[in-house]
Each structure stands twice: as C-alpha cells, then as structure tokens.
Amino acid sequence: MGLHRVAAYAPPGATALGLGIANATFGPRPGVPGFDFAVCARRPGPLQTDLGLPLTVRHDLGLLATADMILILPGVEYRVESSDPVLPALRAAHDRGATIAAHCVGTFALAAAGLLDGLRVTTHWQFADELAACHPEVTVQPEALYIDEGTIITGAGAAAGMDMCLHLIRREHGAGLANKIARGLVIPPHREGGQAQYVSAPVPSDSDDQRLAAVLAWARAHLSHPISVDLLAARALMSRRSFARHFRLATGTSPHAWLRNQRLSLAEELLETTNLSIEQIADRVGYRSAAVLREQFALRRGVSPSEYRRAFSHS
Secondary structure, three states, X not given: OOOOEEEEEOOOOEOHXXXXXXXXHXXXXXXXXXXXXXXXXXXXXXXXXXXXXXXXXXXXXXHHHOOOEEEEOOEOOOOOOOOOOHHHHHHHHHHOOOEEEEEHHHHHHHHHOOOOOOOEEOOOHHHHHHHHHHXXXXXXXXXXXXXXXXXXXXXXXXXXXXXXXXXXXXXXXXXXXXXHHHHHHOOOOOOOOOOHHHHOOOOOOHHHHHHXXXXXXXHHHOOOOOOOHHHHHHHOOOOHHHHHHHHHHHHOOOHHHHHHHHHHHHHHHHHHHOOOOHHHHHHHHOOOOHHHXXXXXHHHHOOOHHHHHHHHOOO
C-alpha cells in the first residue's frame, strides 16, 4: 500500500509556495521513509516562478507516465488552453489509475482535462466562482480545505495545499508518517473546518484565544476521560453558548466534531504503533466500548480498526 513515485507538475509561473509545499511534504528528509519525488514541466530547462526567480527543471511531461501520484501545482498562467500538452498526459495518467491532486488554481488544469466532471471539488475561494462558471459540470465547494474523490483530490488555496498533501500521506501511508512530517514542519497534522474561518471571520481576542488554546491542550491530554462541552466551557471561564461561538471561530468546527477527530486520530496512531487490543484503545481514546470505536472509525476511514492496523501497523 502507498504511493511512492510522486511527480509535481510546475506550470509557467509556478508559485514558489506551491513548490515549497510539495517538496516539504514529499521531498527527502532525515528519519522519514523517502518518496521518489521530482518536478516536471512542459519541457526541461529554466522555468520562471511567480517570484521572477528561474527554476531549472530536469524532467518533461514524460515523468507523469510513471508516477503513482501527480501533484498539479498552482501557477500564474492557470487558464489552460485545450492544446496544452499537459492535458492528454493527465488523462492518460488518470486512465491507468494514478492518483492526481491539485490545489488552488491548479484545479483549473484538472477541469480542462475533463477529469473533474461530475465531481465535488474545491479551489481557492477567490477563484471558486470562475471555476464554476467555466466548468458548470463540476460541483465547486469553496468552503472546504480539501475534497477527496478517490483518485482525484482537490485542495483550497495557498497553505491549504499542505493540508491536502498531509491528507494524501495519511490516507496512503498512515497517520504516524503524516504526524511525523507535520511535527517536522511545526504545523498541525490535520486542521478542522474550512476556508470560511480564514476569509472574513473575526479573530478572537488574545485572552480568549490563549484560554481556548489551554483548554484544547488539556482536552488532548485527557481524551480517555468523559469530556463535555460544559466542562470545556467551564475551564475556559465562558458560558456554554459563548464557548461554542469562540470555538467555531477559532477552529471552524464544533466542540463535538473536534473531540471526535482527536479521539479517532489518537486511535489511528495507537493502531499503528502499539499492540493494544481494540478494547484497550477504545478506553484510551475515551469511547465507552470497542463497538462504538469500530462504528466511528469505519465512518471516518471506511475500514475497521483491525483492517487499518493490518495496513499501517509499525509495531
């Protein structure tokens, strides 16, 4: 299991941020199992980035023919002509079963190739209306950070490309590797919520933000205990209603959904790294029975905890 040969397609005017995200998640790093990662363009040679700095690309589009996973990076020239040679290369890769992911305006290339027809997708919120108008057969959901449609994955704008890449690593190689890479980058391995929390939502005051951060840290350290919204609100010195409002502004989700994600993320890590029984793991993460854990885990992952352990166990 897992996708090891990763090719990033850099269009003209490729963004330095997009290139950095791809290399930061799939490039070589000490102590992390390596991916066979390389960047390609329409033709080898110098490629101008959005910063005006030239990038020397060694590979042409032939690299896409052998990649397990293809990342379409955003670029200044994101409106793709029907004659662009990348389009048949993407269709051929899709036909042979490669996983193809794009974030921000990189999604326009996927749409131009006809690979998004009938699918739910996301992109940078500033370009969502344009994508929907140019491709009415595509269902654009601008509120999402990323959307997984199997072999096609799309991500929102800018740094949301990191969320998308970590999701791909988590999906194909397990939460342990995704968490290790995220720790190395000093970022959360999984963000809740969607783009709406980063667009025009007001930012909580410093004191509220600090109290909420302390409550979240406490909750993560006590997942084996019953944790109610009222208990969290009391620790934050807020009313339940005020706490729920501040919580959604800060995280983009509800306290219940956040707690469920924390419990299941810890369950994934314990399944990968320990020999604890399912019953013991259920107790560690705060579920009253193994049956509840199995139900919630299957809803999130689409497989049972035992099947997940067989696929990703490092113990």
